Amino acid sequence: GESVGLHLPTLSVQEGDNSIINCAYSNSASDYFIWYKQESGKGPQFIIDIRSNMDKRQGQRVTVLLNKTVKHLSLQIAATQPGDSAVYFCAEDSSASKIIFGSGTRLSIRP
């Protein structure tokens, strides 16, 4: 079946630096991609999404990049703050199959 994977299970970043979380997907028919943030004791929270007709989308301090050629998705967080500590999930969606979540990357912030 289709799967979504993450390159690294953990990421440690110095406070104030930029964070980059990567995700690989395998279903070339996926046309909608979402990043979620899950803090301890909470459910996943929507951060940003992107559709396959775009290759970049920016939000507040976050940017998602989509490279359909290599089936790669990344989340960039600018000026990482302690409140950014969480597990980040990517997810892929298509009209032909249900949404699939990755296993998550844990982001920790060094003071």
Add this chain to the structure above:
Amino acid sequence: ETGVTQTPRHLVMGMTNKKSLKCEQHLGHNAMYWYKQSAKKPLELMFVYSLEERVENNSVPSRFSPECPNSSHLFLHLHTLQPEDSALYLCASSQDHRSGEKLFFGSGTQLSVL
């Protein structure tokens, strides 16, 4: 808060107990979902409801029984669970169940089966 409320937040039950998880969404959405989140595993979709009708059942054991009395409420009835069913159970909602709709999650019920 995301507009999706789950109760209880924590639940400990024995294998012979019967309990229910409750979810309520205040977003006016038409679709609701149950997901299971186990340690170090991706989110697993259990059930999908659209306008109170079940549209997907992902081969979930019959000891899990969902109920959707209206588009704002979703229950998960639990009966004779196994220790391996211990996990975080997440409810979510979306505008509808088609692809391309973002999910809004509750905080989950942390279930421990003894």
